[in-house]
Amino acid sequence: MAVQSRLVDAWDDAKSSLLNRLITLAMGYKRNYAVIQKILQIGYFSFIMLNLYRGFNPKKKKQPKQVGDIAKKGVEESANVDAKQIAKQEKNVTQEVEEESSGKRGRKGRKGRGPRVEVDAVFFQRLRRLLKIVIPGARSKESILLITHSIFLVLRTFISLYVAELDGRIVSAFVRGRTRDFLKGIAWWMTIAIPATYTNSLIDFLQSKIALAYRSRLTMRVHDMYLTDATYYTLGNLDDRIHNADQLIAVDISRFATSLAECYSNISKPILDTMLYNYQLSNNVGAEGLIFINLLVQGSAVLLRKATPPFGQYAAEAQRLEGEYRWAHSRLIENSEEVALYRGQQLEKKGIERAYFSLIKHVNRVYRIRIAHGMVEEGIIKWLWGSLGLVICALPVFFKIPGVKVGDMGSRTEAFVTNRRLLLSSSDAFGRVMYSYKELAELAGYTARVTEILDTMEEVKAGKYQKKLVSAAGTEENQAVLSTRGIVEEAKDVEFENVPIVSPNGDVLVRSMSFKLTQGQHLLIVGPNGCGKSSMFRILGGLWPVYGGVVRKPPTSEFFYLPQRPYTSLGTLRDQIIYPHTVSEMRAKGKTDEDLMAILRKLQIDHIVEREGGWDVQREWRDALSGGDKQRIAMSRLFYHVPRYAILDECTSAVTLEVEKIMYDYATELGISMLTVSHRPSLWRYHQLVLQFDGQGGYVFTELDAEKRLALQEEKQGLEQKLLSVPKWQERLAQLKQAQQEQKARSRSSSPVREIPQASTKAAPAPVPESEAPAKLDSSFVSVTAPAETKAANTASAAPTPAKVAPAPAAEQPKTAPQAPASGKKSGSKGKKNNK
Numbered sequence: 001m002a003v004q005s006r007l008v009d010a011w012d013d014a015k016s017s018l019l020n021r022l023i024t025l026a027m028g029y030k031r032n033y034a035v036i037q038k039i040l041q042i043g044y045f046s047f048i049m050l051n052l053y054r055g056f057n058p059k060k061k062k063q064p065k066q067v068g069d070i071a072k073k074g075v076e077e078s079a080n081v082d083a084k085q086i087a088k089q090e091k092n093v094t095q096e097v098e099e100e101s102s103g104k105r106g107r108k109g110r111k112g113r114g115p116r117v118e119v120d121a122v123f124f125q126r127l128r129r130l131l132k133i134v135i136p137g138a139r140s141k142e143s144i145l146l147i148t149h150s151i152f153l154v155l156r157t158f159i160s161l162y163v164a165e166l167d168g169r170i171v172s173a174f175v176r177g178r179t180r181d182f183l184k185g186i187a188w189w190m191t192i193a194i195p196a197t198y199t200n201s202l203i204d205f206l207q208s209k210i211a212l213a214y215r216s217r218l219t220m221r222v223h224d225m226y227l228t229d230a231t232y233y234t235l236g237n238l239d240d241r242i243h244n245a246d247q248l249i250a251v252d253i254s255r256f257a258t259s260l261a262e263c264y265s266n267i268s269k270p271i272l273d274t275m276l277y278n279y280q281l282s283n284n285v286g287a288e289g290l291i292f293i294n295l296l297v298q299g300s301a302v303l304l305r306k307a308t309p310p311f312g313q314y315a316a317e318a319q320r321l322e323g324e325y326r327w328a329h330s331r332l333i334e335n336s337e338e339v340a341l342y343r344g345q346q347l348e349k350k351g352i353e354r355a356y357f358s359l360i361k362h363v364n365r366v367y368r369i370r371i372a373h374g375m376v377e378e379g380i381i382k383w384l385w386g387s388l389g390l391v392i393c394a395l396p397v398f399f400k401i402p403g404v405k406v407g408d409m410g411s412r413t414e415a416f417v418t419n420r421r422l423l424l425s426s427s428d429a430f431g432r433v434m435y436s437y438k439e440l441a442e443l444a445g446y447t448a449r450v451t452e453i454l455d456t457m458e459e460v461k462a463g464k465y466q467k468k469l470v471s472a473a474g475t476e477e478n479q480a481v482l483s484t485r486g487i488v489e490e491a492k493d494v495e496f497e498n499v500p501i502v503s504p505n506g507d508v509l510v511r512s513m514s515f516k517l518t519q520g521q522h523l524l525i526v527g528p529n530g531c532g533k534s535s536m537f538r539i540l541g542g543l544w545p546v547y548g549g550v551v552r553k554p555p556t557s558e559f560f561y562l563p564q565r566p567y568t569s570l571g572t573l574r575d576q577i578i579y580p581h582t583v584s585e586m587r588a589k590g591k592t593d594e595d596l597m598a599i600l601r602k603l604q605i606d607h608i609v610e611r612e613g614g615w616d617v618q619r620e621w622r623d624a625l626s627g628g629d630k631q632r633i634a635m636s637r638l639f640y641h642v643p644r645y646a647i648l649d650e651c652t653s654a655v656t657l658e659v660e661k662i663m664y665d666y667a668t669e670l671g672i673s674m675l676t677v678s679h680r681p682s683l684w685r686y687h688q689l690v691l692q693f694d695g696q697g698g699y700v701f702t703e704l705d706a707e708k709r710l711a712l713q714e715e716k717q718g719l720e721q722k723l724l725s726v727p728k729w730q731e732r733l734a735q736l737k738q739a740q741q742e743q744k745a746r747s748r749s750s751s752p753v754r755e756i757p758q759a760s761t762k763a764a765p766a767p768v769p770e771s772e773a774p775a776k777l778d779s780s781f782v783s784v785t786a787p788a789e790t791k792a793a794n795t796a797s798a799a800p801t802p803a804k805v806a807p808a809p810a811a812e813q814p815k816t817a818p819q820a821p822a823s824g825k826k827s828g829s830k831g832k833k834n835n836k
C-alpha cells in the first residue's frame with residue numbers, strides 16, 4: 001500500500017512539475033512571442049531559399065560519354081587505335097547518329113546514352129553559357145530591360161498586397177454597414193486600378209521586348225558563326241549532327257528566347273510573391289500553422305516533381321520532328337520542277353506524311369501524358385493546397401493566437417477575406433513556381449537544342465566532324481590517311497603535293513595526288529563519274545579538309561567557281577551578274593551598268609535586260625531564266641570579277657559550242673587560268689594540261705596535245721563503232737557457214753549433179769570494207785537467206801535482181817557498198833520465194 005501511495009505521490013509530483021514547466025514554457029513563449037515569430041519566420045524563409053537554391057543548382061552527376069566525345073576520337077585520334085577498335089567505335093558512332101536522326105532515343109537519353117535534357121546541373125551550365133550571350137553585360141540593353149521588368153514585377157506584388165487588405169476593409173465595411181468606409185474603399189479600389197492595369201500591361205510588354213532582345217542576340221551570334229568559314233556548308237555536308245539548321249535558327253532560338261523571358265517572370269515573381277504573402281500571412285495567422293502546412297505542401301511538391309515526366313526531352317524531340325517535317329516540305333519546293341516532271345508527287349506525299357505523322361504521334365503521346373500529369377498536378381496544387389489554405393485562414397478564429405486580436409464579426413470577416421486573398425495569391429504563386437518546373441523542363445529542351453547548334457558549329461569550325469563513314473574507311477590503310485592533316489600554303493600558283501582526295505564519309509578516292517598549274521595555264525580534268533573531280537575543287541576551295549600533303553594556292557578570293565547548275569541569288573538582274581558583290585561594291589570597283597551590258601553583249605545575252613524589264617527588276621531568277629541563260633549569267637559573273645583562277649565544273653553543258661568558244665576565248669584573253677571539268681572534246685583545245693582520273697584511285701597528269709588527242713579520239717570512236725558491228729557480223733558469218741553446209745548436203749544427195757560453173761556461182765561477198773569485215777567471207781557462198789528487212793530492200797531495188805547473198809543488215813550496210821552481181825538462177829527456194 002505504502003509503495004502504491006508513494007508511486008501515486010511521485011506521479012502527482014511529476015505531473016505538477018511537468019505542468020509547471022509547460023506553464024513556464026507557455027509563459028516564456030507568450031512573453032517572447034514576437035522574437036519566436038521572427039526566428040520562425042527567418043528559419044522558414046531560409047528553408048524556402050535553400051530549397052530553391054538546391055532546386056536551381058542540383059548536384060553535378062557524373063556525365064556519361066557523349067556522342068561528341070566518341071566522335072572526337074572517331075576521325076581525329078583513330079590513328080592510335082587498331083583497326084578492330086576503329087570499326088567498333090565507328091559502328092557506335094554510326095548507330096548513335098542513326099538513332100539521333102531516327103528519333104529512337106526517347107527516354108534513353110535520360111539514362112545517359114544520348115544528350116541529356118533535364119533540369120539538372122548540365123542544364124544550368126548550358127543556360128549560364130547562353131545567358132552570357134543574351135545578356136552580355138550589366139549595362140546592356142537586356143540588363144536595363146530586365147531591371148525595369150523586375151521593378152514592375154515587385155510593384156505588382158505590392159499592389160496585390162494592398163488590394164488584399166483593401167478587399168478585407170471593403171467587405172468589413174459592408175458587413176458592419178458603414179456606407180462611408182465602403183464608398184471610400186471602392187474609391188481606392190478604382191484608384192489602384194490605374195497603376196495596377198498599367199503595371200500588368202507594361203510587364204507583358206517588357207517580357208515580349210526581353211524575349212525579342214534575347215532572340216536577336218542569339219540569332220546574331222549564330223549567324224556570325226553559321227555564315228562565316230562556310231559553316232553553313234560544312235555543317236550539312238561534312239557533319240551528320242544537325243539535320244535542319246534552318247529550323248534550329250529560325251524557330252528554336254525564338255522559342256528558347258520566349259521561354260527564357262517567360263520563365264524569368266514566371267519564376268522570379270512567384271518566388272517573391274510566395275515570400276511576401278507568406279510573411280504577411282505569418283503575421284496574420286502566426287508562423288507555426290503556416291510552417292506546418294508549408295511542410296505538407298513541400299512534401300507533396302516533391303512527390304509531384306518526382307511524378308513529372310521529362311517534358312524537356314519531349315519538347316526537344318517535338319522540335320526535332322517539326323524540323324524534319326518542315327525540311328520535307330522545303331525539299332519538295334526546292335525540287336518541285338523535277339518532281340512534277342517525274343510525276344513523283346505520290347512518293348513525295350508519302351515521305352512528307354511520314355514526317356508529319358511521326359510528329360503528330362509524338363505530340364499525341366505527350367498530350368496523353370499531360371492528361372494524367374495535369375490531373376495529379378491540379379488535384380494537389382488547386383484542391384489539396386486550397387483546402388489547407390482555408391484551414392490557415394480559420395486558425396485565428398478557432399485558436400487563440402497570441403498577438404492576433406479576434407474582434408467582432410466585422411473584424412473576423414475582414415481578417416478572413418484578407419487572409420484568404422493572401423492565401424489564394426500565395427498558393428497561386430507557389431503553384432506557378434511548381435508549374436514553372438514544367439516550363440523550366442521545356443526551357444531545358446530548347447536550351448539543349450540551341451546549345452547543340454552552337455557546340456556543333458564550334459567543333460565543325462575547329463575541324464572536328466562526326467559523319468557516318470563508309471565501311472572502307474575502317475581499313476588500316478585508309479585510317480592512316482584519315483588520321484592525319486595536310487598543310488595549306490598561300491602561293492601564286494596552284495600545286496597539290498601528295499594530297500589525298502577523301503570524301504566526307506571517309507572514302508579515299510585518290511591516295512596521293514600531285515600536280516602543278518602555273519598562272520596562265522589551263523587544266524582539263526576528266527574521269528568517270530564519282531571519281532573525285534569536283535572533290536578536288538572542294539579541297540581547293542577550302543570546303544573539305546586536307547588530309548595530307550601540301551596544297552599551295554592563292555587565297556580563295558582569287559578563285560571563281562562556275563557550277564553546272566548556276567546559283568541565282570535573291571535580288572535584281574544586276575545583282576545576278578555582280579554576285580556576291582553589292583551595288584556599292586560594284587560602284588567602288590568603278591563598274592557601271594554599261595560595263596555589265598558589254599559583258600552580256602559579249603555572251604550574246606544582252607537582250608535579257610530589256611526582256612526582263614531592266615536592271616532593277618527583282619524576280620525568282622531560278623525560275624525566270626532558262627538553263628542556258630543561267631549558265632551565261634554565271635559566265636558574265638566571271639567576266640565581271642576577272643579572278644586569277646576559274647573553276648569551271650561542267651558549266652557550259654547547256655550552251656551552244658559558239659557561246660562556249662566565246663567564253664573560253666574571252667577568259668584566255670583576260671588572263672584567267674581555267675580548271676575545267678568537262679566531257680566535251682570541243683573544250684580540249686583550250687587547255688594545255690590534263691588531269692585524268694581512272695576512277696580506281698589512280699590518275700595521270702600530263703600535257704594535253706589537243707590536235708593529237710582529237711585525232712586519237714576520232715580513231716577511237718571509229719574503232720568503237722566498228723566493234724559494235726562485230727557481234728552482227730559474227731552472226732552473219734554463222735548463217736553463211738550454215739547455208740554453205742546445207743548447200744553441200746543438198747548437192748551430195750541430188751543425182752545426177754549438174755555442175756555449176758564456178759565463175760557463175762561465185763557470189764560477191766557482202767560489201768564490207770576490209771577493215772570492218774569480221775572474217776573473210778568464202779567466195780563460194782551463194783543464195784543464202786537475207787534478213788527480212790534486207791530482203792524487202794532488195795526486192796524493191798531496180799533490176800537486175802540483187803544478189804541473194806545477204807548483205808549486212810540495212811543499218812550496218814556501209815554507204816559505199818557495191819551491188820552484188822545477179823545470180824537468180826542459183827537461188828535457193830527461200831530466195832526464190834522472196835523474189836516473188
Ligand SMILES: Nc1ncnc2c1ncn2[C@@H]1O[C@H](COP(=O)(O)OP(=O)(O)OP(=O)(O)O)[C@@H](O)[C@H]1O
Pocket residue numbers: 237238503504505507509527528529530531532533534535536
Ligand atoms: N557531301 C558529301 N558527303 C559525302 N560524300 C560525298 C559528298 N560529296 C561527294 N561525295 C562523294 O565523293 C565522291 C566523289 O564525288 P565528286 O563530286 O568529286 O565526283 P565527280 O568526279 O565530280 O563526279 P561527276 O562527274 O559525277 O560530277 C562520290 O562518291 C560522292 O558520293
